[in-house]
Amino acid sequence: MAYSEKVIDHYENPRNVGSFDKEDKSVATGMVGAPACGDVMKLQLKIDDNGVIEDAKFKTYGCGSAIASSSLVTEWVKGKTLEEAGKISNTEISAELALPPVKIHCSILAEDAIKAAIDDYKSKNTAE
């Protein structure tokens, strides 16, 4: 199966690989996995005082499409509020990367990672 140029670009030059301290209250961590292929994805968002995502990092063990999906998402979420980031959908991700149908689950994984991170941030910052 041929990867699109955008997937190859993100795969060869992944943006924002790394980690933040997950105990930090300004850090939202989303951990998700796809049982179908065993891919594991960690997405972390650093939120400023105004609720805007100032930085994002990811670590993904999986295929090129999963790595590209998470890499792309870290670029997209920067500068967005949590609410805006929560609206990013897997169809936008798969369209941008021209993912074939069998790789749609990689973009679902990336969308769910954003949602899981937002949930993590909310539960961290309401349970005082």
Add this chain to the structure above:
Amino acid sequence: MNYFELFSLPALFSVDQIRLSETYRELQKQFHPDKFAMHSDSERLAAMQKSTEINDAYQTLKNSCLRAQYLLLLNGLDIALEQRTLQDTDFLMQQMEWRETIASFTENDEDKIEDFAGNIEQQVQNLELLITLQLQEKQLEAAADSVRKLKFMLKLKIELDLLEEKLFD
């Protein structure tokens, strides 16, 4: 006739692998296309279909993940083609740590790799035992969740095998 019935095995998660292979060979012999060379077209076709079914059944029953999925299906829960994500943070953090460990191994770590592989194998066995119990108790959703976790463990084993091949072959 379901796959277990085809192989005259009880519909349980733990399967006698020796009996499974023996029955497979017997059935394959019985329905081998060569034996039907002189039969009518429709009989040949029927034998070929049976032979394919025997193969599918064998592949399903041999593999613990596929077998568990098939048992869930027989109980009305189809998870084979689902695309949902798993969000068990502790489990996934552990998966990520193990992947990082595998990535850090070098050709000087033969002993460490062996210990690590032993630990993973133990985890797989624990999970399979849990699936046995959950299926016995008809806790289908819980069993399905364990099967999803088993898929990650088997992926981990594949990654480990690939690494060993790369380092030592």
